[in-house]
Amino acid sequence: MSTNDNHDRSNDRLGWRTVIAAAPTEPASERDRSRLARFSFLTHLRPVRVSSGAIAWSHTMGLGGTSLVLLVLLVLSGVLQMLVYVPVPAEAHGSVATLDHAVTFGALVRGMHYWSANLLIAVMLLHAARVFFTGGLGGTRRVNWIIGAGLLLGVLGAAFTGYLLPWDQRAFWAVTITTSMLEYVPLVGAAMRETALGGSELGGATLVLFYTLHTSVLPIALAAVAAWHFWRVRRAGGVIEPAAGNEPEKVAFLPHLFVRELSQALIMVAIVVVLAAAFGAPLGDEANPGMSPNPAKAPWYFVGFQELLVHLHPTVAVLVLPLLGLVAFVLLPFLAAPREGAGRWFLSKIGKRACVFAAVAATVATPLLVIVSDRFGSGATGWLTGGMLPIAIVAAMAAATDVFLHRVVHAPRDERRQATVTLFAVGFAALTIIAQFFRGAGMALGWPWGA
Amino acid sequence: MKTAETPQSKPRRRFLRWLWTGLGLVVIAETAWVIAAFLRPRSKAAKAGSSLFTAGTIDEFAPGSVTAFPAGKFYLSRLDDGGLLALHRECTHLGCTVPWSESEQRFVCPCHASTFDSRGRVLGAPATRPLDMLAVRVENGIVKVDLSHRTRRVAYHASQVTKP
Numbered sequence: 001m002s003t004n005d006n007h008d009r010s011n012d013r014l015g016w017r018t019v020i021a022a023a024p025t026e027p028a029s030e031r032d033r034s035r036l037a038r039f040s041f042l043t044h045l046r047p048v049r050v051s052s053g054a055i056a057w058s059h060t061m062g063l064g065g066t067s068l069v070l071l072v073l074l075v076l077s078g079v080l081q082m083l084v085y086v087p088v089p090a091e092a093h094g095s096v097a098t099l100d101h102a103v104t105f106g107a108l109v110r111g112m113h114y115w116s117a118n119l120l121i122a123v124m125l126l127h128a129a130r131v132f133f134t135g136g137l138g139g140t141r142r143v144n145w146i147i148g149a150g151l152l153l154g155v156l157g158a159a160f161t162g163y164l165l166p167w168d169q170r171a172f173w174a175v176t177i178t179t180s181m182l183e184y185v186p187l188v189g190a191a192m193r194e195t196a197l198g199g200s201e202l203g204g205a206t207l208v209l210f211y212t213l214h215t216s217v218l219p220i221a222l223a224a225v226a227a228w229h230f231w232r233v234r235r236a237g238g239v240i241e242p243a244a245g246n247e248p249e250k251v252a253f254l255p256h257l258f259v260r261e262l263s264q265a266l267i268m269v270a271i272v273v274v275l276a277a278a279f280g281a282p283l284g285d286e287a288n289p290g291m292s293p294n295p296a297k298a299p300w301y302f303v304g305f306q307e308l309l310v311h312l313h314p315t316v317a318v319l320v321l322p323l324l325g326l327v328a329f330v331l332l333p334f335l336a337a338p339r340e341g342a343g344r345w346f347l348s349k350i351g352k353r354a355c356v357f358a359a360v361a362a363t364v365a366t367p368l369l370v371i372v373s374d375r376f377g378s379g380a381t382g383w384l385t386g387g388m389l390p391i392a393i394v395a396a397m398a399a400a401t402d403v404f405l406h407r408v409v410h411a412p413r414d415e416r417r418q419a420t421v422t423l424f425a426v427g428f429a430a431l432t433i434i435a436q437f438f439r440g441a442g443m444a445l446g447w448p449w450g451a
Numbered sequence: 452m453k454t455a456e457t458p459q460s461k462p463r464r465r466f467l468r469w470l471w472t473g474l475g476l477v478v479i480a481e482t483a484w485v486i487a488a489f490l491r492p493r494s495k496a497a498k499a500g501s502s503l504f505t506a507g508t509i510d511e512f513a514p515g516s517v518t519a520f521p522a523g524k525f526y527l528s529r530l531d532d533g534g535l536l537a538l539h540r541e542c543t544h545l546g547c548t549v550p551w552s553e554s555e556q557r558f559v560c561p562c563h564a565s566t567f568d569s570r571g572r573v574l575g576a577p578a579t580r581p582l583d584m585l586a587v588r589v590e591n592g593i594v595k596v597d598l599s600h601r602t603r604r605v606a607y608h609a610s611q612v613t614k615p
């Protein structure tokens with residue numbers, strides 16, 4: 001560092017200028033631009049120059065950045081709610097009602113927290129899909145995929161622990177249902193459930209445990225892991241791009257990428273505020289341990305597993321398949337990262353066609369399987385009828401899809417693997433939609449608009 | 452610094468490195484232990500007082516009836532032959548509270564439609580296990596139910612019934 005670089009900080013003892021260094025949208029020279037980036041805290045967070053192809057909206061859709069915006073909104077609205085909320089069974093529901101009715105802007109802030117959380121889960125899943133379908137999970141990016149999977153688990157954990165806090169009927173029974181699923185884990189299931197509940201049943205100990213995880217452990221962990229995630233993107237040299245013979249054309253971060261990020265962030269904030277103002281967050285009757293609602297469902301992001309439980313042997317539904325799915329998701333870079341073609345959506349034209357085919361196949365097959373199991377399954381779900389047989393059927397269908405794509409569509413290996421992942425992802429999404437919207441009283445199948 | 456580079460100090464350095472590593476592991480183990488202790492489910496033993504619930508006198512419960520005890524979270528079932536069973540109200544499927552349907556003469560879970568008979572046996576899936584039991588005893592014509600312990604059972608057996 002030469003004395004020259006110091007000249008504009010000579011009378012800045014507190015170093016303020018290193019934080020908010022004046023950021024002209026058009027620095028006078030290249031040297032100014034790099035100096036600005038190197039010596040200002042804010043601008044050093046982002047690269048000086050970025051490749052012009054990588055910042056096209058259609059390339060990443062800004063989904064990772066949008067996740068960050070929602071995470072920030074969650075922290076801000078969450079801290080405000082902590083000023084009013086009381087994590088004790090006798091007072092929790094009342095304090096949330098106070099937020100809704102007696103605190104100025106309370107309902108708005110609560111609504112923003114609610115909508116940010118639900119949108120975050122959806123946006124994160126879309127972000128992971130973007131990364132997967134542009135092949136941005138191979139090579140050095142493998143680690144970042146696994147870090148991302150950690151973020152996903154952390155956010156799901158935060159969403160689930162937060163679900164209990166309003167202490168209304170929906171919260172109480174959704175958490176009862178979900179923690180009871182743990183009981184089906186062989187040998188250690190009962191102990192796992194008791195640990196999750198902090199006792200033998202859902203009560204004050206559970207509320208304090210969930211509150212602590214929700215308001216300190218998970219947010220702090222998420223902030224640290226998210227920072228690591230962003231740093232890994234930088235270390236990989238930015239987001240994935242199609243391999244090009246020549247150096248990609250570069251443009252300045254400021255203003256080119258910055259205005260895009262800022263405008264997308266503002267749009268997202270606007271969407272959250274509008275949803276919060278229009279719909280708020282639901283608050284039902286206070287939890288009543290003596291009366292279960294009909295039907296009782298897990299939160300929407302877990303309801304797909306509850307649907308599996310309707311059809312399969314409990315151990316298969318709550319342990320074997322979720323564990324298998326989780327391991328496959330975390331290890332996806334080792335199972336289905338493309339060898340070539342990364343950086344282009346779906347790798348190639350044929351890749352796109354294969355994925356669309358798989359998505360349509362899963363959309364058709366899943367409801368059919370559900371209906372068949374509902375009509376002809378006796379409800380008795382033994383190891384054979386509730387484990388081996390359905391797994392064999394689904395595996396055979398996946399294999400048939402693969403053979404079809406190989407023989408008829410002539411899709412190469414990487415494209416077919418992508419299609420297989422699509423098949424299972426869309427299948428699980430279909431299960432989630434069925435359980436969430438097409439199951440009514442007593443979990444019986446029916447139309448969402450009722451009969 | 453210089454003396455540390457001399458050859459004689461090598462074993463000492465190795466020893467210190469092992470020592471630090473070992474102590475570090477001890478710290479991690481201790482921390483994990485403390486966290487695990489805090490996460491342990493709170494024990495019921497801490498709650499003082501008797502866990503024996505007095506349901507009433509035996510002739511308050513007609514044969515073939517099921518009576519709810521919300522305060523004790525159980526149902527007292529008096530079978531046709533006069534035998535008694537105390538059934539925990541938690542559905543063995545996913546933990547909902549099962550109400551007794553007087554018209555259907557069975558427990559019908561509102562959550563996912565499991566059904567149980569007055570002995571707690573599963574009549575309809577998805578539940579796979581009979582309702583949990585609590586121990587019942589009859590002393591001088593007074594029915595008492597022990598709330599301290601829930602018995603899981605895989606199947607119904609006649610020996611589970613208390614004869615007054």
Ligand code: HEM
Binds near residue numbers: 125137146151226239
């Ligand atoms: C709190 C949630 C998350 C945040 C805030 C976040 C943020 C970001 C951001 C800002 C980027 C830069 C590119 C872009 O915007 O798309 C990125 C890239 C990436 N993310 Fe995430 N992410 C999150 C969750 C996830 C999840 C759930 C996964 C998958 C398991 C994941 C895997 C990746 C990978 C592999 C990259 C590099 C992709 C490439 O180089 O093209 N992230 N993330």
Ligand code: FES
Binds near residue numbers: 542547561562565
């Ligand atoms: S909890 Fe009773 S049927 Fe599911």
